[in-house]
Amino acid sequence: MSRYLQRWTTPRGIAAQVAILLGVALAIVILISANQTQALVLGLGAGALIAALALSITLNYQGSGVVNFSVGAMAMYASYIYFGLRTDGKLFLPPIPNPLALIEGVVHLFGAPGFRLPAFPAFISVSNGGSTSYSYGAAIKTAAMSAPEAMVIALAECAVLGLLFHLLIFRPLRKAPVLAKVVASIGLFILLQEIVVLRFGSDAQTVSPILPQHPVSLPRGIHIPSDQLFLTAIVILVTFLLWGIFKYTRYGIATRAAAENEKGSLILGFSPDFLAGVNWVGSTVLVGLFGILIGPINQSIDPYTVTLLVIPALAAALLARFTSFSVTVIAGLGIGMASSWIQYITNQSWFPKVGGAALPGLSDALPFVIIIVVLMLRGKSLPTRGSIETIKLPFAPKAKRALPSTALFTIVAAVLLFVVTPDWRLAIVNATVGAVICLSLVVLTGYVGQISLMQMALAGMSGFTLSKVADAYHIPFPIGPLLGAVVAVGVGLLAGIPALRVRGVNLAVATFAAAMTIQSVVLGNPAWSGTNGASVAPPSMFGVTFGPNQPWSKIFGGGKGLLPNPWFGVFCLVVLALLILGVVNIRRSRTGRQMLAVRANERAAAAAGVSVSGTKILAFAISAFIAGIGGALSGYRFGSVTADYFGAVPSMLFLAFAYLGGISSVSGAVVGGMLVAGGISTMILTSWLHVSDQYTLLIAGTGLILMAIFNPQGVAGGIRELSHSLQARRHAKRGEQPEVELQEVSS
């Protein structure tokens, strides 16, 4: 009794009580209004889908310790499998990496542009396509395959895919660091989405009903389509099933035991591998089923909407600590219904308007708020004994001879800007800007170990400020981008607050939700950013304008050069060089040592007198500042700031590229910059290897997965290790002891 009293009178306990009371009050208000209850009820379908995705996340986590960012993509993918079968009787195939494509590329390189090798098929016909009839002048296509048939085949494919994901991706990663698993699931996310875009395009497709859709009347004149009720019933049923399995069968108990430690399941006679595999198959079929069933409720399917529902699903799974199925489902349904209600409320006349329209994206902000509140209440400022979850990151070397090598690199790149063709010039600019964003992750993730999936959104905030404040109020050039960076720092700190109490993959989830919120509330808000994004004026100083589209004169040939203006590229390179030197100095100084100490062991760092939260805050600020500068540069580069380019998914991709390049070193950031979409690697693929640029993201996704599995050190780390081992071999040949002077390894 007194223990309960004690618990409820702590500041946290009081906060929780206040929250519960407010929640109950709000619920009563909502339930009194029939319209609001109606809005709430109409969120059931989406809620059921979110709940199913969250269940799947929980299953994957229990089975293989992976927080799967790609569940939404998987559900979306399944809906397209079904769609293809049902409408055309065709099973679509992913573009299998075709080794012949490289041969083709090489042949083209040697001047035989007409040369074509047979391509792999894109579809397999399972039944003859439906016939088209005309009535009242409209084409009506009869379905090619019955719904149950299509469903069975689609779900069978989901099962196979789930098994493949386990065998090919997540089993090899079982003992890998958290970050590698996050990157692999990001890779899978991109891969699945791109396959669908390649096969079906990115436009929405109408789907025919599956479950009966007649309206069901509830008391007080409230209606709900029956399919939403069915969906809810199914997800509740599945929950009961899972609960029963996990509580009473040896299999479930073994999985729970395995989630705690591997030996547990072995005692019960199951190999953890087998359990993980079964969980992957089960969870993939589950999200597949819901992905298919939600299509008719949303009336159409597209490659993006359901994919991004992973964010509310992650919020629900997090709320249930990746363990309790019932809490997961209640949270999922709750989030779906609350989102629907928020949309209704924001459209009411009394709700504050921006530019005459409802403030968009508030329902996207909901998961973010939930995640922050829950994690903050639950988290601890220092990890408790025994719960130290280090995210093992690659070695962070001190750069040797940083000044001369940065100068040399900058000069070479600058000279290249003037001699290469315009498309290569653009690629160099893109890579430079990309490297700046990757550099922001080197400080935050590489040095301090805080996984952030919001860097592009922060960059976007800076570009947005540049457009809306600096340009609008004629603030001159160097102050404008700096102001943008300062705003990015503000937003970054706000969104980074959870990092003070939250670590590892949970922080990744929180920052991802933050990115989604920034994207839909600010960058994608038509009232603020216009439909084509917020425009950014080119930079100019002392009367000289050096934007990318500024006409320029060739230095030797005279006359007008082709755009983009290489001087803009030089400007970007100088900015990158300065930032690189700053980051190199951070690594060499006490600040860097304290950062690495926090990354290695928060408790020991605190015992050594390091302020763990101070160091994290500093890292978030520095990183947001760098990302902000990167955002200003890309604002200049594109002349505008759009939600597409600076949203949640690009933020996610940038973490992956930075990781791929080598997240713990400055040189890794430069490599990462070359890898980003539109950077050097894209140019190599498209202009040398003649891979169509629609495949670049697909290749990037595959590359991410492969890299996470085979080379967690990143490209830069891999090169470093290689040179290290070559050096060692050379020493061994001469019969010397290899020197293990770590400072001597240049980065």
Added chain:
Amino acid sequence: MTTMLSTTGLTVTFGVNKAVDDLDLVVEAGQLVGLIGPNGAGKTTTVDAISGFVPCRGEVDFLGTSMTSLSATARARAGLGRTWQSSELFDDLTVLENLQVAAEKISTKGFLRDLVNPRNDDVEALEKILASVDLLAAKNQLPTELSHGQRKLVGVARALAASPAVLCMDEPAAGLDSTESLELGGRIRSLVDGGLSVLLIDHDMGLVLTVCDVIYVLDFGRLIAKGTPEEIRSSPAVIEAYLGGGSDA
């Protein structure tokens, strides 16, 4: 004699389990105080509570001021040092850098200066500390390249680098053989003779009985004996706890 560190009524509970129960403990200036007890007696938890890593009830006073409301970082900065049972080194930093982290204070001005011109101050002092534990040769190595005993010594050196007034050492001798352990005891003794106050923890009585001035004995979180090594050696309660507990001492 001035009291450096004291606890009054220190109690730590995990759920229903009282890991430390109403412990009063005093470390006077220039004293080497031992804290022993069988496995799971609550020794590490005591140090965690003193150094601010676990919430506790009761009072922790350091140099006459209460530490109870201070964070672990603030306690460390006030001069209350500790080492860890399992070294807990910064594996990504070299041995010297490990010490630097503990020795350096960070400031806004320092940060801005470092951005332009990073400097390494006071390396000589740290090298002296490393030399005192025979680790100078390893200063540019990573902790992962060292032996277990060496890692433990780096942990001690790192704690010393912060120049603490009181140092709580959690089983520094664990994993060392008996000669190494005695050598370590000698080193700790000379630190204490140099003015440091030490709370030395061990679950093995050997080391503690040879070097300590005062010894506290814990069992199941409770203080069962306190006194000089001679008194402890002959205390029936201690013999009972160690023999009855089936411990290896």
